[in-house]
Amino acid sequence: MTVLVIAEHDHATVKPATLNTVTAAIACQSGDVHVLVAGANAAEAAAAAAKIAGVSKVIAADSASLAENLAENVAAQVLAIAGNYSHILFPATANGKNVAPRVAAKLDVAQISDITKVVSPDTFERPIYAGNAIATVQSADKVKVVTVRTTGFDAAAKEGGSAAVENATGVADSGKSAFVGREVTKSERPELTAAKIIVSGGRALGSSEKFQEVMAPLADKLGAGLGASRAAVDAGYAPNDWQVGQTGKIVAPQLYIAAGISGAIQHLAGMKDSKVIVAINKDPEAPIFSVADYGLEADLFTAVPELVGAV
Amino acid sequence: MKALVAVKRVIDANVKAQVKADGSGVDIANVKMSMNPFDEIAVEEAVRLKEKGVVTEIIAVSCGEAKCQETLRTAMAIGADRGILVESTEELQPLAVAKLLKALVDKEQPQLVILGKQAIDDDNNQTGQMLAALADLPQATFASKVEVAGDKASVTREVDGGLETISLSLPAVITTDLRLNEPRYVTLPNIMKAKKKQLDTVSPADLGVDVAPRLKTLKVSEPPKRGAGIKVPDVATLVDKLKNEAKVI
Numbered sequence: 296m297t298v299l300v301i302a303e304h305d306h307a308t309v310k311p312a313t314l315n316t317v318t319a320a321i322a323c324q325s326g327d328v329h330v331l332v333a334g335a336n337a338a339e340a341a342a343a344a345a346k347i348a349g350v351s352k353v354i355a356a357d358s359a360s361l362a363e364n365l366a367e368n369v370a371a372q373v374l375a376i377a378g379n380y381s382h383i384l385f386p387a388t389a390n391g392k393n394v395a396p397r398v399a400a401k402l403d404v405a406q407i408s409d410i411t412k413v414v415s416p417d418t419f420e421r422p423i424y425a426g427n428a429i430a431t432v433q434s435a436d437k438v439k440v441v442t443v444r445t446t447g448f449d450a451a452a453k454e455g456g457s458a459a460v461e462n463a464t465g466v467a468d469s470g471k472s473a474f475v476g477r478e479v480t481k482s483e484r485p486e487l488t489a490a491k492i493i494v495s496g497g498r499a500l501g502s503s504e505k506f507q508e509v510m511a512p513l514a515d516k517l518g519a520g521l522g523a524s525r526a527a528v529d530a531g532y533a534p535n536d537w538q539v540g541q542t543g544k545i546v547a548p549q550l551y552i553a554a555g556i557s558g559a560i561q562h563l564a565g566m567k568d569s570k571v572i573v574a575i576n577k578d579p580e581a582p583i584f585s586v587a588d589y590g591l592e593a594d595l596f597t598a599v600p601e602l603v604g605a606v
Numbered sequence: 607m608k609a610l611v612a613v614k615r616v617i618d619a620n621v622k623a624q625v626k627a628d629g630s631g632v633d634i635a636n637v638k639m640s641m642n643p644f645d646e647i648a649v650e651e652a653v654r655l656k657e658k659g660v661v662t663e664i665i666a667v668s669c670g671e672a673k674c675q676e677t678l679r680t681a682m683a684i685g686a687d688r689g690i691l692v693e694s695t696e697e698l699q700p701l702a703v704a705k706l707l708k709a710l711v712d713k714e715q716p717q718l719v720i721l722g723k724q725a726i727d728d729d730n731n732q733t734g735q736m737l738a739a740l741a742d743l744p745q746a747t748f749a750s751k752v753e754v755a756g757d758k759a760s761v762t763r764e765v766d767g768g769l770e771t772i773s774l775s776l777p778a779v780i781t782t783d784l785r786l787n788e789p790r791y792v793t794l795p796n797i798m799k800a801k802k803k804q805l806d807t808v809s810p811a812d813l814g815v816d817v818a819p820r821l822k823t824l825k826v827s828e829p830p831k832r833g834a835g836i837k838v839p840d841v842a843t844l845v846d847k848l849k850n851e852a853k854v855i
Contacts (some may be wrong), residue, residue: 365772366735366745389765393747396700396735405701405820408730418824423728424623428632431824471744471778475760475771488766492854517855525784535750535764535785542644542724542784550854560622567832571852573844588835588852591844601841606848606855 296381312386335362358465363474411447490520499555558583644722653685704736
């Protein structure tokens with residue numbers, strides 16, 4: 296049997312989350328790995344997918360109906376070819392999480408969400424309760440529909456493969472949903488899920504102006520991505536897609552610097568797999584210190600600028 | 607129009623889950639239980655749509671053991687008009703819950719079904735999408751803004767990279783994200799009123815749904831612990847440690 300990976304892409308390039316998902320697909324040990332690129336005018340993305348090491352075939356479905364990742368259409372596209380596969384893997388991104396359960400339900404199979412390890416072709420590890428427990432689950436279904444937590448798997452090499460690209464007929468639009476518009480958070484900084492260093496701010500920043508004034512120079516100096524706690528996002532200090540935590544972004548950079556973040560379990564769930572964690576907080580009892588490799592008990596408004604000057 | 611809202615009884619968000627020593631699961635005996643926070647947001651949104659005159663009746667549904675009645679009473683105290691408990695002592699996985707909800711959607715014919723995007727116990731993030739697929743309805747997950755006009759809903763969604771807005775033909779399924787609204791505090795008079803509201807109980811068999819679990823949990827274990835860290839006295843020491851010990855900058 297064969298494993299199908301649903302690519303995360305922007306029609307021109309393949310997003311890094313796809314590479315981690317390919318590694319998970321190879322770990323399923325079920326034969327070849329195919330990648331579906333469902334998009335509109337997405338030949339460049341399909342060509343990029345064909346170069347990923349370990350991929351033996353790319354299926355390119357090109358249709359106007361697939362331009363905006365509408366769940367109804369993408370799920371129908373996956374279902375059109377699902378019969379050939381033992382495993383269907385999506386990255387656990389906003390798109391993957393949106394589409395995968397539709398595919399599983401239509402196939403009448405369980406979905407295994409957010410896996411962090413493939414134990415065997417039918418057995419997987421996944422975090423539950425905000426990462427406070429790890430469940431090992433076994434599926435008896437004939438097809439395994441899975442979303443992959445990208446921090447659990449290394450990225451496959453972007454180059455080195457030479458898969459054939461096969462064209463598939465694109466599905467028709469469902470007619471039930473339509474794309475209206477997008478408000479993209481503009482940033483020159485690395486995406487959180489791909490950043491090597493992340494600096495993250497909490498409610499202690501006090502305002503969006505202060506958040507920018509204090510945190511941005513540190514991010515710039517380190518070439519880091521900017522993150523935030525839920526409290527900071529709820530208060531409007533930072534945009535929604537900066538939120539790190541159980542229900543926000545799950546990150547595992549080389550270095551995570553948390554400033555003015557107390558460390559609620561929901562926040563820790565999103566960053567505790569980082570290689571090195573630094574906590575800057577003036578409250579010595581803040582729970583963030585319990586996961587920090589280096590804790591600095593200090594007022595962030597003096598410590599962060601000092602750090603900018605020292606690195 | 608009718609709105610159907612699904613609510614789940616879970617360990618309270620402020621309680622840290624403890625893994626049982628025998629590895630069979632998480633200890634939920636004598637632990638505070640509450641409505642899943644995302645579901646509370648779903649109920650609140652339905653109530654706000656009713657207050658705007660868009661929705662005329664709100665039906666809250668919960669699937670699980672008899673104690674889920676408490677969760678339904680909470681939903682009715684926030685403002686749901688009646689409740690349906692699908693009572694089962696079996697472990698209900700998302701596909702089973704989606705099938706139960708599909709059977710109720712067929713029966714009640716709501717124009718809007720609102721659910722939390724994920725439950726904070728099993729963190730699956732599946733049920734709403736599965737229901738939408740089974741009922742052949744359009745979906746808008748991770749909603750941060752909902753506007754209903756005529757037979758369309760315009761929903762702003764929290765996605766990677768920012769926000770996007772899509773338009774759905776009703777009936778439709780919406781799942782809530784954190785910033786859709788801030789649920790109201792329930793008042794004592796509303797808790798008293800909720801006790802008198804209609805609450806029906808049905809079984810999965812009544813709805814013709816096989817709820818047998820598809821996934822078997824082999825074990826539940828503690829996550830690997832992080833080694834204890836150190837406190838540093840000042841920024842200079844911190845920078846030195848990051849450069850020379852951790853070698854990450």
